[in-house]
Amino acid sequence: MRTLRNNGLTVALLTAFLISMIGMTVAGHYHENERLTQHGLPAVSLAQYLTNANFLSALFENWESEWLQMATYVVLTAYLFQKGSAESRDPEAPPEEGDENDKPRYPAKLRNVPLLRWLYRYSLGLALVFLFILSFLGHMLASHVSSNAEAVTHGNSTQSLLAYIGGARFWFESFQNWQSEFFSTAMLVVLSIFLRYKGSPESKPLSASHDDTGA
Numbered sequence: 001m002r003t004l005r006n007n008g009l010t011v012a013l014l015t016a017f018l019i020s021m022i023g024m025t026v027a028g029h030y031h032e033n034e035r036l037t038q039h040g041l042p043a044v045s046l047a048q049y050l051t052n053a054n055f056l057s058a059l060f061e062n063w064e065s066e067w068l069q070m071a072t073y074v075v076l077t078a079y080l081f082q083k084g085s086a087e088s089r090d091p092e093a094p095p096e097e098g099d100e101n102d103k104p105r106y107p108a109k110l111r112n113v114p115l116l117r118w119l120y121r122y123s124l125g126l127a128l129v130f131l132f133i134l135s136f137l138g139h140m141l142a143s144h145v146s147s148n149a150e151a152v153t154h155g156n157s158t159q160s161l162l163a164y165i166g167g168a169r170f171w172f173e174s175f176q177n178w179q180s181e182f183f184s185t186a187m188l189v190v191l192s193i194f195l196r197y198k199g200s201p202e203s204k205p206l207s208a209s210h211d212d213t214g215a
Contacts, residue, residue, distance in 0.1 A: 028055055039153055053145035057173075060138035065177030067135055071128035073185055078125075083213050086192035086204045090213040136174075143170055 004011065025046070032054060033043040049055055081091040110116040119126065141161075147169060148158040164170060188202075193210055197203040201215055 024059075025050065025055075028058065041153070053142045053149060056142035057139060057146045060135045060142055061173050061177060064132060064135035064139050064174065065181045067128055067132035068178060069181035069185055071125060071132050072182070074125045074128060081213070082189050082193070084193035084210050085189045085213060086202060086215040087189045088213055093214070139174070140165060140170060143173060 029044075029046050029049045032049055032052065036043055044052065077088065080088075082088040083091060104117075104121065106117055106120060110120050144159075144161050144164045147164055151158050159167070192203060195203075196206050196208075198206060204212055204215055
């Protein structure tokens with residue numbers, strides 16, 4: 001029980017993720033077979049659907065925007081401020097312990113290797129950027145295959161990958177997700193100035209004024 005308590009947030013979020021993935025898979029499989037039936041094509045099995053370009057494109061399209069949001073947020077909050085927000089460092093406060101102006105605590109194996117120290121210093125942002133790039137490429141490739149399959153179904157000519165990413169469809173799929181992620185993050189930053197949620201580390205204490213910055 002102690003392990004579950006200590007890792008409850010991760011367990012709850014991963015459980016929600018798995019439930020959502022199952023829901024997406026089941027509903028998407030049903031929708032895909034409906035679409036195929038309308039075009040007089042045979043239905044696909046669940047296993048076939050999981051490797052289908054439409055499914056993979058939708059999956060990576062959403063992951064791409066989430067990783068971009070988190071990577072951008074981690075990097076921007078290291079350099080920019082929003083006075084009064086629980087999501088920002090206080091621009092008037094001295095550097096916190098562990099900042100570059102203090103003495104960073106590196107794992108013993110990294111202390112004598114400058115490159116490893118640099119990677120460790122920015123590892124969270126770099127990991128999120130890397131996951132964004134992987135998802136972006138996955139979305140790009142799967143969306144390209146899906147677009148060409150759709151073109152064949154309608155008797156149209158296919159496109160090369162270069163031609164496809166130069167068109168509007170791929171970027172519309174990306175930007176429609178990116179804009180919502182940036183907007184929701186901006187709203188969290190602003191709303192945390194004025195609103196509270198007792199017990200959450202993402203909220204300022206109930207006794208804090210609107211001008212207080214940081215959680």
